[in-house]
Amino acid sequence: MQDVSINGLKGLSYLPGYFDRAAQEALLREIRTAVADAPLFQPVMPKTGKPFSVKMSNCGPLGWVSDINGYRYQPSHPATGRPWPDIPGRLKMLWQEVASAAPAPEACLINFYETGAKMGLHQDRDEQTFDAPVVSVSLGDTATFRVGGLKRNDPTKSFRLQSGDVVVLGGEARLAFHGIDRVLKGTSTLLKNGGRINLTLRRVTPPD
């Protein structure tokens, strides 16, 4: 576990190579099964309706969605109306290892990046509580991750996230701005058609 210092904020950890290749393959199969039940959808920005370059789905009791009306968590898939599939056991185990003080995760957002997709600088702040960290897993092609401070214009640092890497944004860094500048084509053989999957585990509601 590496603690990364950024703008004096404590709570950003980087765990390179957390999942070995066999675990990445097993996790990928579980995510494919989830996405077969809860298909990827193309979210759009509130108000403008501009599509994200990333496609999304979720697992867990709550899923994050973005449409013309805003960002929110909801218990069912926006197109099928079905509940989201369960969070894979190995992701619940990851949470136990890195976020054991927090109540169980309720949402796992699945982000799928095809070539050219990116994610602008943002804060994860649609949850009702920020006590629990956000835990992220990268699969597939390497991405350039940028993280800054609590203000959009604070200085940022970049580092590369490879397949199997885990990032934890907790403590003072829970609301740090972050984003994905680019995904580096051809850097992983995990996904046969290339691209990148990012999984983010979050607690949405206060503890029961």
Ligand code: MD6
């Ligand atoms: C991504 N990650 O890696 C986007 N959010 O594709 C995130 O937005 C993120 O990596 C909260 C905590 C960790 C993250």
Ligand code: FE
């Ligand atoms: Fe985020």
